[in-house]
Amino acid sequence: MKASQFFISTLKEAPADAEIVSHKLMMRAGLIKRLGAGIYNYMPMGLRVIRKVERIIREEMDRAGAIELLMPVVQPAELWQETGRWDKMGPELLRVKDRHERDFVIQPTSEEVITDIARQELRSYRQLPKNFYHIQTKFRDERRPRFGVMRGREFTMKDAYSFDRDVEGAKKSYEAMYAAYCRIFDRLGLTYRAVAADTGAIGGDLSHEFQVIADTGEDAIVYCPESDYAANIELAEAVALIAERAAASQALEKTPTPGKSTCAEVAELLGLPLARTVKSLVMATDEKNDAGEVVGTQVWLLLVRGDHDLNEIKAGKLDGLKNGFRFATEAEIVEHFGCKPGYLGPIGTRKPVKVVADRTVANMSDFVCGANEADFHYTGVNWGRDLPEPDLVADIRNVVEGDPSPDGKGRLAIQRGIEVGHVFYLGTKYSKAMNATYLDETGKPRLMEMGCYGIGVTRILGAAIEQNHDERGIIWPDAMAPFTVVICPIGYDRSEEVRAAADRLHGELQALGVDVMLDDRGERPGAMFADWELIGIPHRVVISDRGLKDGKVEYQGRRDAQATAVAAGEVVAWLQGKLSV
Amino acid sequence: MKASQFFISTLKEAPADAEIVSHKLMMRAGLIKRLGAGIYNYMPMGLRVIRKVERIIREEMDRAGAIELLMPVVQPAELWQETGRWDKMGPELLRVKDRHERDFVIQPTSEEVITDIARQELRSYRQLPKNFYHIQTKFRDERRPRFGVMRGREFTMKDAYSFDRDVEGAKKSYEAMYAAYCRIFDRLGLTYRAVAADTGAIGGDLSHEFQVIADTGEDAIVYCPESDYAANIELAEAVALIAERAAASQALEKTPTPGKSTCAEVAELLGLPLARTVKSLVMATDEKNDAGEVVGTQVWLLLVRGDHDLNEIKAGKLDGLKNGFRFATEAEIVEHFGCKPGYLGPIGTRKPVKVVADRTVANMSDFVCGANEADFHYTGVNWGRDLPEPDLVADIRNVVEGDPSPDGKGRLAIQRGIEVGHVFYLGTKYSKAMNATYLDETGKPRLMEMGCYGIGVTRILGAAIEQNHDERGIIWPDAMAPFTVVICPIGYDRSEEVRAAADRLHGELQALGVDVMLDDRGERPGAMFADWELIGIPHRVVISDRGLKDGKVEYQGRRDAQATAVAAGEVVAWLQGKLSV
Incomplete structure (x- = not known):
């Protein structure tokens, strides 16, 4: 190709709305051109990169036995109503009415459509397993699109869907996709990690994110340099940092801490390490009747060490909290603790609350926590002696750098990453909602076991640049270079x-x-x-x-x-x- | 590829809504699967054909110097408002509001977006000519989608747009695209014709349709087997079939034709050839004031020979009619002719009307026409003697098989065709509306001359099948076969x-x-x-x-x-x- 026969358009300055380096460089290098908020033209130089990425994805999907088809961008609402996503999804689902006032969606993904195809086309166990994929335009109406292609509204995604007879088969399909994804990101020449991710309501442990490593990444990914343990921060297991609770050595004392409402301030005032303090977080769960009216509220006190952060995903898996919880209101807090936030603690609450202690907190002794009285904390607090044992001990915190790896093989490190792929075991979530069954060997209908596997094609461009650039511009891996x-x-x-x-x-x-x-x-x-x-x-x-x-x-x-x-x-x-x- | 690793799904019977052979065969062969009205999944077998078509198109577009990019499916309304298409286009333009209630369209084509790119990127004469294309999903909300991919709502189109310094350059770009299209359809192995087409309001003669020849085609295409003349029926010029008007040989006679209101019935009753009769069609044009109120109406009588059909496109180019005309209402007809439709004619109207005679009618003598009295016709009618010469003589009819070719080189034949491509000189229609200018050698801003060039990728599948099938199924040309x-x-x-x-x-x-x-x-x-x-x-x-x-x-x-x-x-x-x- 000669430059005179191509289109090259570079800019000295990036536009003001480009906040991150990949967005700036993609604009300056003329790879993309803004058409609207989160909507970009892919200019000739950028399209060449996309096509190279797509080709590698296609080759590896085909090699893994997946079969390409093409599902429409505009999809009838009926299927989305069948799975309930029409109601569940918020305004990020772009909805449109046709000339006959019928409802449609602009696809953000295609679970509904592929399951509709599968329930019509895959009738016998002999036709399974099958894995269908397409590479197609998607739309997600982000509230605040930003970062160029990293959080755009219209984007290109490869999404694959596997259909299997049983869980064992689904696991094999999952593993085949996991391996294909590794080949894809290897071939693209990117430094990445596959990290275990949360499976939400589906359960099980079959969910991995493929994260391109970059200091500017918005996800924290946790790994053990001494083993193959890797998970995202939502999932990474935090072990107790104190193996056994030591005996009490201090007396319980109510100490004035005027105006010091954070653990860090209190630790500084008292001259103690932050790791001696305990942070109190107050949540609430509502009991509702069939009409959806709140008929009762339970208040929860979640305790993590002063230098740790609550992990809401983990908390949301606990019995009692897993149907949804919220931060308690100030009124609820005052009612239960007799004190405003900043000086709360588990000792002497005005009304009973359920106390959940993080694993580490449960093994602490002589610790510091709020006294449920403004401007006062307790020091020398000890479980059993000064307050009852917690109602529940659980892993409810984010891991931090240096924590022991949960596989016992070393210490954890944390990197930043950009999610570019996700493999996910879906189970029968969609096949059940849409009655996608096949006939097994005995002629009995059974629900298909599904998995879904996505790669953000256009997002890969941004991630690759975040990982590979210098002050002069982009540094493409050979396989992706225009x-x-x-x-x-x-x-x-x-x-x-x-x-x-x-x-x-x-x-x-x-x-x-x-x-x-x-x-x-x-x-x-x-x-x-x-x-x-x-x-x-x-x-x-x-x-x-x-x-x-x-x-x-x-x-x-x-x-x-x-x-x-x-x-x-x-x-x-x-x-x-x-x-x- | 082995069948066991692919997805094959054939049907014995086509679904009831499949009306034409290509739709039936595409459904039966498992190339497509209906998702909604005019919206199809492209199944693996069908997608392979699409990809082959796309590859050939891409190769020939690149060879012709066009540059590929990718414009979004969801486009901001502002650009469409700039060109006026937001208001002019009816409900076939699918409109959507995002979460912030901003207006967008789902693209049916991309003139607005590419012109927006061009006005920002192409600033100097040195950057011209340029031709950009993309192959992308389109949506047109047809009132009555049917015939499978032939008149679907969501479809894939290749659309290219050329930008030139002047008309001469635009013609070269046009010719390059014309030649590329010939290579594309040659390589696809299809029998086709490039036919001159109407340019509508743009004017000029630079518009060609690429028509795949098929008996089932919905377009009539006119060509001369002895020369290279070819045009679609809207445009094909009809010459006078009578070189010179013969002298009158019959007396004017008012003849009873009770209940015979069509030319065919009258000719049969009178034992005359249909070609001796003249058909009367009454149109009206409205004069409006600035407020859009009708302040005056002109009634027109259009005359074509009894065996000919009016061509409304041609009529719409006549002075007086070119700003829009309509069929006259029955009230208007009675007011002007003193008679209801069926027995109308140019002699003795109650109020004056403007008479437009087709070229052939103008040279007829001793002809038959309605007498403006129910159940009566005139015979032996002669211009000049029995009625004044027509106000206007023009080509206002469709050609028929056997007409002399307008290039004088033989007689015309008519075939049916399916439009799969269109090359069109746009002039400055869009560049003017959007102020897309470049600086010429003297530093003066000038409007870019544009052309647009479309190929209906998915439509080609249907057209190829209409042309190539037998009772057992599809017969793909090698280049398109899955x-x-x-x-x-x-x-x-x-x-x-x-x-x-x-x-x-x-x-x-x-x-x-x-x-x-x-x-x-x-x-x-x-x-x-x-x-x-x-x-x-x-x-x-x-x-x-x-x-x-x-x-x-x-x-x-x-x-x-x-x-x-x-x-x-x-x-x-x-x-x-x-x-x-």
């Missing part, structure tokens, strides 16, 4: 020799199937180099009269600090040694 | 020899890059053959024990009446001789 090699001739328009050498190299590389760009625009060297560094082409060859006089051209990898002179006759072989695709 | 060759082994599951021979052939063909399907399902031969004939695979090889005993396999092309025995060792070479891709 062009793998760029030839930058100096004086293409005025030197016969330069033009001939550049054209020859361009032709030779094309003949070898290398995705090569020849910049024939006649830009000055500085501007030309800056463009291709911004765009992030991984391999550059500079051809100049001066070099050719010595029979040399210059090679520079995008991450190389400086260029290397290479004999003009050997540059093809040199490049072949450098290219990973 | 698989080019199918290997049908008889006894794959029980004969070692058959299995080995089938697997070997499958492997050899795959190694040669042939898109081959091996049917390893173990179906009985009759069912297996019926499936692949229905699906329309163009080349079939049957491998059986009986044949292998003689060292033979059987080859049968989808259009062949019977199979040919081919030496097993030579079948690859045999196939290579047969395949066109």
Whole structure:
């Protein structure tokens, strides 16, 4: 490809609304162009990256035995009503009425449609397992779209859905997809981690997120450098940091802590480590009658160590809390504790509350907590002696860096990541709602076991850039680069020799199937180099009269600090040694 | 590909709502699956055809210098308001409000968005010409979606848009697209015609439809077998069938024609050829004031020969009619003619009307027309003698088979066709509305000259089937077939020899890059053959024990009446001789 036959549009400055580096660089490199909030045109340079990503995904999905089809963007509401998602989903589901006032949705995913296909097409156990996928435009009406393609509204997603006879089969399908995803992200050349994720209401342990590692990632991912343990922060198990509760050594004392309402302030005031304090969080659960009216409320006191954070996902799995809980209102807090927030604690509440202690808190002794009286805390608090044992001991906190790994094999580390893929065992959630059954060997109808597997195609671009960039621009892995090699001739328009050498190299590389760009625009060297560094082409060859006089051209990898002179006759072989695709 | 790893789903009967053969066959062959009115899932077998069509389109668009990008499905209303299409388009434009109550459209085409891109990105004459295209999901909310993919609501279209400095450049871009379209439909293996089409309000002669020839086509296309003249029926010029008006030879006579209100009935009653009668059609144009109120109405009498049909597109280009006309109401007719429809004519109207005669009618003599009195016609009518010359003589009829070609080189023939592509010179219609200018050599802003070029990707499937099918099913051209060759082994599951021979052939063909399907399902031969004939695979090889005993396999092309025995060792070479891709 020659630049004159392509469309290149770079910007010196990123638009003001671009907050993160990938968004800025995608705009500046002319990969995307904003059409509306969270809606982008994929410009020619960006589309080339998307197509490369799609091709790798398609090849690996096919290799894993998945079968491609194409489901519509505009989908009838009836199917979404069948599963209840029509009502359950909020305004992020874009709804539209056609000319006959019939309801439709612009698909955010396709569970309903694929399950509708499956219940009609897959009738016998002989047809199972099956895995269907498509790569299609999706829409999610984000309340606040931002970060370019990272949280856009219209985006491209690969979504696959597996149908199996039983749980065992579904696990195999899941594993095949997990392996395919590893191959996909390996081939894309990204540093990533597959981390165990929460399965929510489905239960079980079959859910993994594929996270591209980047300091700027919005997800915290937890792993053990000494083992293969990896989970996202919502799921990662926090063990008790105190193996056994020590005997009480201090007397219970009510201490004035005027104006000190946080654990950190109290610890500082008292000259104690933060790890000696206990944080009190007050939640409430409502009991409702059939009409949905609240007929009773239970107040809960959740205790985590002062240096720890509550993990609401974990709390939401506890008996009593798993049907939904909320933060208690100030009125409820005053009613139960006789005190406003900031000085709350488990000792001497005005009305009984259910106390849930984190595993670590349950083993603490001589600790500090609020006294249920403004400007006072208790010190020297001990379970059993000063207050009853907690109603429940559970893992309700986020892990922190350095925690013991739950597999007992070392200590946990935490990285930031960007979720680009998700494999998920669905069980019979959708097949049950839509009565998607097959006939087993005995002729009995049975619900199909399902899994769903998504990859955010356009999001991968943003994630790859967050992971791979420098102050000059993007640094694409070879497999994703819009062009793998760029030839930058100096004086293409005025030197016969330069033009001939550049054209020859361009032709030779094309003949070898290398995705090569020849910049024939006649830009000055500085501007030309800056463009291709911004765009992030991984391999550059500079051809100049001066070099050719010595029979040399210059090679520079995008991450190389400086260029290397290479004999003009050997540059093809040199490049072949450098290219990973 | 082996059948067991793919998804094949054929039906004995087409669903009741499938009215035309392509719709029936696409449903029966499992290419598509209905999701809602005019909305289809593209099943794996159908998607393969789409991908092949898309690839050919993409290759030829790229070869022609067009540059691919991707514009969103969901587009902000503001741009559509700028060009006025938001108001002008009816309910076929699907409109949607996002969570913030902002208006959007689901794109039916992308003139607005591409012009928005062009006005921002193409600033200098040096950047022109440019041609951008995308292949993307479109939605048109048809009032009555039908005929499967032929008039669906959601469909895939390739739309390209060219931007040029001037009309001359735009013509070159147009010609390049015209040539690319010819290559595309040639490569797809379809019989088609490029026919001149009406340019509507834009004017000029730069509009061609690409019509796939099929008896079932909904468009009539006119061509001259002796020359390269071809146009659609709306545009094809009808010359006067009578070179010179003959002198009157009959007296004007008012003849009773009781109950005979059509030209055919009158001709039969009077024992005259239909070509001696003249048909009267009454139209009206309204004059409106600035407030849009009707302040005056002109009634028009349009005359075509009894055996001809009025062409409303042509009539709509006449002075006085080109701002819009309508059929006159019965009240208006009675007011002006003193008679109800059925016996109308140009002689002795009660109030003056403007008379437009078709070119042929203007040269008729001794003709028959209504007498403006119920149950009476005039015979022996002659211009000048019995009534004034017409106010206007114009081509206002459809051509008919056998008419002289307007290029004077022979007689016209008419075929039915299915429109699958359209190239269109847009001029400055959109660039003017959206102020898309570039700076010319003198630094002066000038409007870009535009063209648009569409191909209905999914529609091509239907058109190809309408053109290529028989009572057993589809007959794909090689280039479009979901698989080019199918290997049908008889006894794959029980004969070692058959299995080995089938697997070997499958492997050899795959190694040669042939898109081959091996049917390893173990179906009985009759069912297996019926499936692949229905699906329309163009080349079939049957491998059986009986044949292998003689060292033979059987080859049968989808259009062949019977199979040919081919030496097993030579079948690859045999196939290579047969395949066109």
